[in-house]
Amino acid sequence: MSRRLFAILALAMAAPAAADELRPGYIEFAQQSARDWTLNWKQPLAAPGPAALVVPVLPTGCALAGEPVKRSLPSALIGSAEVTCAGAVDGGRVGLEAILGGGDVMLRVAPLYRPVQSFRLTATEPLATIAAKPSSWQVWQSYFVLGVAHILEGWDHLLFVIALVLLVRRGWAVAKAVTAFTVAHSLTLAGVSLGLLGLPGRPVEAVIALSIVLLAMETARGDQSSFTRRWPWVVAFLFGLIHGFGFAGALRAIGLPEGEVPAALVSFNLGVEAGQLAVVLAVLLVLEGVRRLREAALAPTIRTASYAIGVTGSYWLIDRLVG
Template sequence: MRLWLAALLAALLLAVPALADELRPFSIEFSEREAGKWTIDWKQPLTSPDASQMAVPALPANCEYLADPVVRSAPMALIGHAEVACSDDVSGGTIGLPQLFGNSDALALVTPLGRPVQTLRLTAEKPLATISARPDRWAVAKDYFAIGTEHILMGWDHLLFVIALVLLVQGGWAVVKAATAFTIAHSLTLAAVTLGYAGLPQRPVEALIALSIMFLAVELARNHPESWTRRWPWIVAFGFGLLHGFGFAGALREIGLPEGEVPMALLTFNLGVEAGQLLVIAAVLALRAAVQRLVPKGEPPALKAATYGIGIIAAYWVVERVIA
């Protein structure tokens, strides 16, 4: 049991820092600078399969690259840039990355002159997306719900905060109230930032988010049943939720929002985050219940290993984000 826990902790320490708050691996920005003259920029992570080969996006049929793409290196990624000429309106054409496979996905941001910005989600099953004359409301809802769900499941800092919160509160209505308070708080901040009523620099926010995870890990390690955090977890969850909302806003700002459908995109992104949180909460509660039932003596060392693992990872992020 102890060897298994040690191996799990080692795997987390190696894998998690590289994945902290990454919304998705690939991204494309296709922008019209002048009538018929476009630029395309895209990012490919070095952690993707066959990262040595730079993937080149597929363009609408009436567009062509004017020269070979320019490729440069960035931290943990390759960045591509190219000039593109299009003979006519790109509406109805397709853009994407045929090289996507497995669980890979991408976001394509299409910015035509004088028309709304579109955000298109690409997956391995559907690596090409059709550019519309105007964003479709229900397509926006579907895509941003999926983006929100993925962000809580792939954004390890928010994920570890939720896990630590569930372990601290343990179960029952207290978990429901704390999770609801966290959701309401980050939704308020996300909406305020997106609509231009608030804002904070992203780097300090990311460091403070890591500190919030460290705080919960310390509370777990103290195991003081009468601590203020254990007695009023929903207040702590609400306060830190406001902070995490700035992190969600930074991720959403990177991918952009479709003009004319901002409320729908914002609402469904939040709903997706909430759905992801509920999945995490259910999984943690189920796992803990299984350990309590099947290996009751294994729960204390497992909880201790999880607590120290979460704390060490959070401490790593604090240092990384402060000195970067």
């Protein structure tokens, strides 16, 4: 019974095929000149299929300069438009009448010659007020929540962490392996965000999928003498460097606020770690629960979950190599 439940859980978590897609929508309102602005936004879809493009709410005195351009993705619509504003936008409200498709929406307002402002729009607060000067707390809060959301909804990173816990299992060994993964992807995330490092996205996504397959295979095999079993923190560190490029790609899609880059980087990374810690603790609690209910079922449960994770990772790997 426990094996079946764990397998269903693993398959459910692995279901979305669009791995590592940053689930929250975003709006970018950027000033180009005294009167001209550009508006770009991503509108997540509640379900696949045709949908109308919802134009964000603009501050009073601002209007579209023409028809918005619409581009369709499997799970979202991408919109862009030119905007003309008659005067200053300070104190104006920008956002959405209502958030559709679930999740939060990240808003980025970029006035000329002034700090970028970042907001997290929610179902209860879908509009934000543009301030004359953004607060540091606003940046910390917004990017921390974005980091939590990315690890919990970035399915490939999530499955890698789950597979790592299933492979190691023991408390101190799990702590070392997860810490190595954290240090590695933090280094890469900072390097890419600061313009010091860079790799093409497609090979990075393929290696991330490969890392999931490798850990799943090692867990299912149960060979205690393998390098991955003996040195899991080394493997976690090496693959963590690659996963960092994935985190950086997600952060780059939102953008970093000028003048608050260190705060945004640190708070995003802290959010990732908070979400990652929650996942690790949840998996360890499930494993301990299975062990206490029926210890003989623990090994088959882990093996079944590993198969589910490995199949999902293999699908992503093939899709990213030939898709």
